[in-house]
Structures are given as C-alpha cells and as structure tokens.
Amino acid sequence: MKQINAILEGVGSVVQLLFRSLSYTGSLPRQGARFIEQCYMIGYTTLPIVAILSFFIGTVLALEAGYAMQDFGAKEFIGSLVGLSMARELGPMMTAVLLAGRVGSAITAELASMKVYQEIDALTTMNIPAAKILVLPRLAAVLVMMPVLIVIANIVGWFGGSVVARYVSYVGISPQAYFAALRHYTKFKDVMNGMEKAEVFGFVVVLVCCDIGLNTRGGPREIGAAVTRGVVVSLILILVLDYFVTKILL
Amino acid sequence: METSCSKTRNPFTGAEANAVGVKVDGVSKTYAGTEVLSNISFDVLPGEIFVLMGPSGSGKSVLLRQIAGLELPTVGTVRVDGQDPSLEETRDRVRLALVFQAGALFNSLSVYDNLALYPREHRSGTEASIRERVMHALRILSVEDAVSKFPSELSGGMKKRVSIARALVMEPQLLLYDEPTSELDPVMSATISEIIATLKNEYSVTSIVVTHDRSLALTIANRVGILMDGKLITLGTPKELAATKDPALVDFLYPKIDIQNPRFKKLENQKTS
Numbered sequence: 093m094k095q096i097n098a099i100l101e102g103v104g105s106v107v108q109l110l111f112r113s114l115s116y117t118g119s120l121p122r123q124g125a126r127f128i129e130q131c132y133m134i135g136y137t138t139l140p141i142v143a144i145l146s147f148f149i150g151t152v153l154a155l156e157a158g159y160a161m162q163d164f165g166a167k168e169f170i171g172s173l174v175g176l177s178m179a180r181e182l183g184p185m186m187t188a189v190l191l192a193g194r195v196g197s198a199i200t201a202e203l204a205s206m207k208v209y210q211e212i213d214a215l216t217t218m219n220i221p222a223a224k225i226l227v228l229p230r231l232a233a234v235l236v237m238m239p240v241l242i243v244i245a246n247i248v249g250w251f252g253g254s255v256v257a258r259y260v261s262y263v264g265i266s267p268q269a270y271f272a273a274l275r276h277y278t279k280f281k282d283v284m285n286g287m288e289k290a291e292v293f294g295f296v297v298v299l300v301c302c303d304i305g306l307n308t309r310g311g312p313r314e315i316g317a318a319v320t321r322g323v324v325v326s327l328i329l330i331l332v333l334d335y336f337v338t339k340i341l342l
Numbered sequence: 343m344e345t346s347c348s349k350t351r352n353p354f355t356g357a358e359a360n361a362v363g364v365k366v367d368g369v370s371k372t373y374a375g376t377e378v379l380s381n382i383s384f385d386v387l388p389g390e391i392f393v394l395m396g397p398s399g400s401g402k403s404v405l406l407r408q409i410a411g412l413e414l415p416t417v418g419t420v421r422v423d424g425q426d427p428s429l430e431e432t433r434d435r436v437r438l439a440l441v442f443q444a445g446a447l448f449n450s451l452s453v454y455d456n457l458a459l460y461p462r463e464h465r466s467g468t469e470a471s472i473r474e475r476v477m478h479a480l481r482i483l484s485v486e487d488a489v490s491k492f493p494s495e496l497s498g499g500m501k502k503r504v505s506i507a508r509a510l511v512m513e514p515q516l517l518l519y520d521e522p523t524s525e526l527d528p529v530m531s532a533t534i535s536e537i538i539a540t541l542k543n544e545y546s547v548t549s550i551v552v553t554h555d556r557s558l559a560l561t562i563a564n565r566v567g568i569l570m571d572g573k574l575i576t577l578g579t580p581k582e583l584a585a586t587k588d589p590a591l592v593d594f595l596y597p598k599i600d601i602q603n604p605r606f607k608k609l610e611n612q613k614t615s
C-alpha cells in the first residue's frame with residue numbers, strides 16, 4: 093500500500109513538473125545558451141558510447157542471424173534482420189539505456205546537489221523557477237539530440253552487421269548484398285518509428301531524473317541515493333514504456 | 343558606501359520602493375514529530391531592523407525559511423506585506439532576498455553570473471547596466487577581485503560576502519540575513535553593519551538579521567528577539583536587553599568561561615585514566 097502511494101505521488105510530481113516546465117516554453121528562445129549547453133552535454137557524453145555499443149550490437153545481430161539462417165540458405169536476409177531490429181527496437185532501446193546511465197545520472201546528481209546545498213531555495217527566493225531554467229532547456233535538448241543519436245546508432249549498427257556479414261566465414265555475404273536486403277526491408281517508416289520511441293524514452297528519462305533530483309531531501313548522502321533511484325526508475329520506465337509505445341506504434 | 347540617492351529610492355536603479363512589514367502569527371514548525379518552533383508571534387515594522395539571536399539549534403534558520411516562504415509553518419501564518427510569502431504572486435510583487443547561512447551560491451556559475459542571474463532573468467536593465475550593478479555590489483563588499491572566480495575557489499568568508507552582494511543586486515525590500523558575519527573578520531563585520539544600517543536609513547529596506555554577534559545586534563537593531571529551544575523568550579529594544587536581569591538572558595548574552603566547570607574536570611579525568 094505504501095509503495096503504491098509512493099508511486100502515485102511520484103507520478104503526480106513528475107506530471108506537475110512537466111506542466112510547469114511546459115508553461116515556460118515561451119522563454120526558450122531567450123535561453124539559447126542553456127539549451128545549447130545541454131545539447132552539448134547530452135550529445136557529447138553519450139555519442140561515443142552509443143557508437144561503440146551500436147557497432148557491437150550490429151555485429152552480434154549479424155552473427156546470430158547468420159548462424160540461425162545458414163541452414164535455410166537464407167543468409168541474404170541478414171541485412172534485413174539487422175536493419176529492422178536495429179531501427180525499430182535495439183537502436184532506440186540501447187540509446188535510451190545509455191542515456192539513463194550517462195545523462196540521467198548526471199542530471200539527477202546535479203539537481204540533487206543544488207537542492208541539498210540550497211541553490212534551489214535560492215532560486216525560489218529569487219522567483220526564478222527551477223522548472224524554467226533547469227528543466228525546460230534539458231527537455232528541449234533531449235528532444236533535439238535523441239534523433240541525432242538514433243541516426244548514428246542505426247548507421248553504425250548497420251555497418252557493424254555488414255562487417256560481420258563480410259568477414260565471418262560461415263556468413264560471408266558481400267556488403268552490396270547485405271545493404272540491398274537492408275534497404276529493401278527497412279523502410280523510412282521503420283526508422284521514424286524507432287525515432288519516435290527514442291524521443292519518448294529520452295524525454296521521460298530526463299523528466300524523471302530532473303524530478304527525482306529536485307525532490308532530494310536531507311544531506312549530501314542523499315545525492316548518491318537519488319542518482320541510483322534516478323537510473324533505476326529510468327531503466328524500469330524504458331522497459332515498461334517500450335511495450336506500450338511499440339504496441340501503439342505498430 | 344555611496345549614499346547619494348534620496349530617501350526610499352533604490353540604491354541601483356533609483357526606483358521607488360515602499361517598505362514592507364512582516365507579521366509572524368502563532369507559528370509552530372514540526373519535523374517528523376519534533377517541534378522545532380513553538381507558537382512564535384512578532385511583527386517587524388516596515389523599514390525596521392529586527393535582530394534574532396539565540397543559541398545554535400534554537401530554530402533561527404528554520405524561522406527564516408518560514409518567513410521567506412520556502413516552507414509552510416505547521417501551525418500559524420507568516421505575512422509579508424500582508425501576503426503569504428510562499429506564493430509566487432507575493433514574491434513577484436515584493437522583492438525578498440535571503441542570505442543563506444552557507445551562502446547557497448550557484449556552484450556551476452561564476453561569481454559574476456551568480457549576481458547577474460536575478461536581473462537577467464527578470465529582464466531588469468541592459469547587460470551594461472547589469473554589469474554596473476554587479477560590480478557596484480561586489481565593490482561594496484570588497485570582493486570585486488573574485489568576479490570571474492567560481493564559488494568552489496572562494497574561502498568561507500568570501501562566499502558569505504558574495505552571497506550578500508548577490509542579495510544587494512536584487513534590490514530587495516525585505517532582506518533576511520542568516521548569520522551574515524559568522525565567517526568574517528571584525529572590519530568586514532563592521533562593513534556589514536554599515537550596509538544593513540544604510541539600506542534602512544537611505545532606502546527603507548526592512549531587515550531581519552540572525553546573528554550570534556552581540557555587538558552587531560546591539561548596535562544596529564531597532565528591536566531584538568531571543569529564541570531558545572524554538573520559543574521566543576524575549577523581545578525588546580537593545581537598551582532594554584542590555585539592562586536585563588533575567589539570569590537566562592544574562593548567561594546567553596554575557597557567557598562566562600569557567601575552567602572550574604565540572605564538565606572540564608570530567609574530560610581531564612578521562613584523559614588521565
């Protein structure tokens with residue numbers, strides 16, 4: 093019962109923060125510097141690791157697909173398999189997981205520390221809403237950066253698959269054949285589909301991590317606890333949302 | 343400090359600012375079953391300097407948080423200029439600044455940006471005029487050298503001064519200070535007293551000052567309240583307080599160091615045994 097209450101309270105707090113932040117949307121043009129700083133933070137911290145991870149996901153997908161399909165003589169379809177699973181599911185999912193780990197944790201830590209050291213209180217007495225200058229620029233930045241990260245994840249992942257397809261002996265299909273299959277079965281719609289998913293994940297991760305950071309209570313020890321909570325809640329939400337968003341988008 | 347402006351005018355923009363009063367009415371505050379403030383009532387008149395003293399842990403900072411509207415009292419009400427200070431509308435209308443005990447500077451911003459944040463966000467003035475205001479405030483507190491430093495590069499006393507400067511830039515009508523001189527040398531403490539007095543005399547700024555500094559309290563205060571264990575045990579002018587015979591107050595205001603105190607004896611015994 094207590095847990096259910098806590099969850100409902102958390103949802104309420106997140107929704108409130110969302111509406112409060114959105115009510116300041118008009119101030120965004122004047123917050124250009126903050127927005128760009130956040131874009132940089134989100135892009136810069138996640139891009140390298142997204143690229144590395146996507147490459148290896150692409151290779152593993154191709155390996156598994158090649159292994160499973162070699163008996164059917166359907167190896168040409170590896171490209172389509174890697175293309176679709178990367179674009180529709182693994183790209184958005186893994187990028188969101190990495191975002192939670194790198195960006196979500198950093199956001200929670202920063203806002204929790206601002207809360208604990210009374211910087212948020214100082215903002216309140218100055219009548220400068222935290223939702224306006226701390227949350228809104230981050231939400232806007234993640235919406236802009238997520239598609240960029242997804243495009244890179246997809247391209248690198250597809251490329252990783254082609255490398256395996258070409259050089260692993262039991263697969264051994266040419267990049268031309270691989271990409272032909274990939275292009276034939278992976279439509280623009282599929283990429284867009286994955287991108288919409290990623291936008292939802294990224295937005296929710298940033299919003300939830302902001303909320304958890306801003307609601308930190310107590311001393312500096314609580315900063316660490318808040319970060320853990322932020323990441324765990326983000327990961328759970330990504331997995332749960334994945335099902336529902338996929339169902340809606342199908 | 344420059345004091346060339348005429349009365350009730352703002353030190354930086356010259357804007358008219360009317361003095362605001364504070365009414366604390368039956369305020370109690372309970373955290374998780376522990377009563378930290380109990381049934382506190384007093385008024386601070388517009389343009390008055392009200393000093394709050396009391397042993398550490400007596401609830402002074404908590405009381406300031408209720409007055410600033412950062413928390414709501416468990417029982418009772420606080421009114422600033424007749425309105426609830428926790429409402430955004432009130433803070434929109436009445437400029438209220440709080441100098442936090444630990445400074446509460448924005449760690450990710452330089453000293454300059456810490457001070458410029460308020461006028462920038464509230465779009466008061468051009469960047470050039472904001473710069474002038476910021477530098478003026480830093481000069482008053484002799485911390486202009488720190489302008490491009492970050493809070494982590496400042497000493498405790500410098501942080502305190504920067505946070506007072508940040509409050510000045512807000513051109514507050516009501517200024518709450520939480521132990522403004524606790525980390526400062528005597529010369530700087532005297533400067534702070536001057537600032538508080540000048541803001542009152544020239545600009546009708548209402549001040550509530552929490553301090554342990556008896557000489558600061560007795561020189562600048564119009565009235566002094568003493569808080570002990572969350573209760574306001576006395577309230578009066580500095581004269582009345584200096585003449586008090588109440589043993590609890592005398593002990594607090596003029597503490598004696600007693601090396602014959604049995605507490606110290608105990609320590610020594612422990613050391614030898």
Ligand SMILES: Nc1ncnc2c1ncn2[C@@H]1O[C@H](COP(=O)(O)OP(=O)(O)O)[C@@H](O)[C@H]1O
Nearest residue numbers: 373374378396397398399400401402403404405
């Ligand atoms: N957020 C809080 N939660 C629980 N107890 C608190 C909180 N803030 C202050 N207290 C308690 O209230 C009492 C008064 O604290 P404070 O107002 O900071 O004292 P001081 O007079 O030294 O400023 C202390 O016993 C402190 O432990």
Ligand SMILES: [Mg+2]
Nearest residue numbers: 402403443520
């Ligand atoms: Mg205190």
